[in-house]
Amino acid sequence: xxxxxxxxxxxxxxxxxxxxxxxxxxxxxxxxxxxxxxxxxxxxxxxxxxxxxxxxxxxxxxxxxxxxxxxxxxxxxxxxxxxxxxxxxxxxxxxxxxxxxxxxxxxxxxxxxxxxxxxxxxxxxxxxxxxxxxxxxxxxxxxxxxxxxxxxxxxxxxxxxxxxxxxxxxxxxxxxxxxxxxxxxxxxxxxxxxxxxxxxxxxxxxxxxxxxxxxxxxxxxxxxxxxxxxxx
Numbered sequence: 001x002x003x004x005x006x007x008x009x010x011x012x013x014x015x016x017x018x019x020x021x022x023x024x025x026x027x028x029x030x031x032x033x034x035x036x037x038x039x040x041x042x043x044x045x046x047x048x049x050x051x052x053x054x055x056x057x058x059x060x061x062x063x064x065x066x067x068x069x070x071x072x073x074x075x076x077x078x079x080x081x082x083x084x085x086x087x088x089x090x091x092x093x094x095x096x097x098x099x100x101x102x103x104x105x106x107x108x109x110x111x112x113x114x115x116x117x118x119x120x121x122x123x124x125x126x127x128x129x130x131x132x133x134x135x136x137x138x139x140x141x142x143x144x145x146x147x148x149x150x151x152x153x154x155x156x157x158x159x160x161x162x163x164x165x166x167x168x169x170x171x172x173x174x175x176x177x178x179x180x181x182x183x184x185x186x187x188x189x190x191x192x193x194x195x196x197x198x199x200x201x202x203x204x205x206x207x208x209x210x211x212x213x214x215x216x217x218x219x220x221x222x223x224x225x226x227x228x229x230x231x232x
Contacts, residue, residue, distance in 0.1 A: 022224055023061035025188070027073070029218025031055055035097055035202070037083035038209040051080025051096070055103070055216060069109040077103040077129060079214065094139040099160065099170070103129040105178060105196075121182035127196055131172040134160045138167065169204035174212055176200070188222035 031053040037046045057075030064070065079099045086092045107125035138156045162172040180194030198212035 021063050023063075023222050024058060024224050025061075025220050025222040026056075026058045027075070027192070027218050027220030028056045029054075029192075029216055031077070031079060031214050031216045033079035033081050033099075033212065033214040035079075035081035035083065035099070036209070036211045036213065037085065037095070039085060040207045040209070046086070047084050049082045050215075051082055053077070053079040053214075055218065057103075059105075059220070061109075061222065066114050067111050069111065071107040071109050071123065071125075073103075073105045073107075075103045075105070077101045079212075081212075096137040097160070097170075098134045098136075099131060100133040101129040101131050101174070103127055107178070107180070111184070116186050118186060119184040121180070121184060121190070121192070123180045123182070123194075124178070126175065126177050128173070128175045131160065131162045131170060131174075136160055136168045165204050167204070170210065171200060171202040171204075174198045174200045174202060176212070180216075184222070190220050190222065192216075192218045192220065194218070 032050045033053050034048050034050040037048045039046050055075045055077045057073060059071055059073035062070045077100070079097070079101070081097045081099070083095045083097075084092045085095070105125060105127040107123040109121050109123040111122075112120045136158055138158075140156060158168040161169040163169070176196055176198035178194060178196035180192050182190050182192035184190040194216045196212075196214050196216075201209050201211060203210040
């Protein structure tokens with residue numbers, strides 16, 4: 001009976017310690033994202049530019065020590081990106097993607113100082129995202145046969161067809177690497193700046209290449225644990 005009591009007390013103590021070490025918090029901010037646009041077909045020139053977006057979600061933080069942390073998260077990511085495709089006659093098709101995704105980032109974080117102090121973060125990791133909606137707006141100089149020679153245009157707006165094989169299609173899955181830096185205040189408020197680079201080709205055709213990248217600036221707050229708790 002005594003051994004059973006000691007075992008139960010040990011399990012309870014360990015569970016309380018584990019709970020004291022877990023942190024979580026909301027995070028929201030803005031992004032500048034770009035879906036790079038490359039067309040390998042002869043006679044086309046392409047260019048891409050960034051657009052403003054929003055991300056909102058939260059993260060979980062598990063410390064390995066006073067300075068090293070494992071930090072997964074879950075976000076609703078709304079991105080905008082612009083591109084242009086130019087023909088030999090200098091006419092162009094202009095594209096604007098508005099892409100909604102669920103994003104799962106995973107970071108390994110080094111923090112200066114100990115908990116309860118002003119701290120800098122340095123983090124590296126990766127992410128995976130899953131497309132959940134959005135639209136493609138296309139100002140097309142070639143929508144009507146031969147009309148682009150006269151400078152006529154037509155603007156089309158279509159829901160993104162994830163996994164399809166048409167001009168408004170994108171691959172649903174994206175993944176890549178990321179790095180970020182942050183400043184944390186003693187109360188748990190933090191400001192984070194980050195950059196991510198996608199590795200997946202999200203284009204619908206073999207002669208196209210769409211790859212995503214994004215810069216972000218977010219604000220969050222860390223709850224949970226014991227802000228005076230120091231890991232031995």
